[in-house]
Amino acid sequence: MISGRATTTTHLTAKLAPPPKPLPWFAVTAAAAGLLMLTLPCGAGLLLTADMSTAPVPALLLLFVVLIGALGGAVVATVALYRSQRAALPAWSRRRAAWERQFYCQRCGVRFVPPAVAPSRQ
Structure with missing residues (x-):
């Protein structure tokens, strides 16, 4: 048994659909934060593979720079995308x-x- 909706x-519904709304800025921020979170395992991997006994400062400095x-980069991307979303709104x-002002002729x-109809004078 198949359940759910499909x-x-x-073509007509695509033609008559309203214009798509731009992404909200918090979705852009969440995407940038997600990219930042992806860099954390990379930084931890750099620390684990570095020889901490001989050179701990360069390894920590490399992690800090990354x-x-x-x-x-996340902040710059968020600000740029936020500004573009504000301009698109x-x-x-x-x-x-x-x-909303448009009508569709089914025929x-x-x-x-x-066209605007002038009010009749009575």
Whole structure:
């Protein structure tokens, strides 16, 4: 027995779908933090393979440089992506407002914005 739901996207639903919203900035931050967490095992591996008995300072310095570089890269990537997301949000709002004004003609398959009708004078 098959359970669950399955949905399909037709050409028409893809054509009439609202514009996709940009990723929230906290998702970008979470991705950058995830990349930073991936560097921690690499740094620990560098420490474990280094000969700590003869040169502990260079091994710790190397680990420090790797972690600071990863943290700096994560911060720079987060700030750059946050700014690009903030810049994309007004354009998405305009596209969403234009999408909400559109109608679909089922007979001819065209999306259109109806002309403004002047109020009648009585």
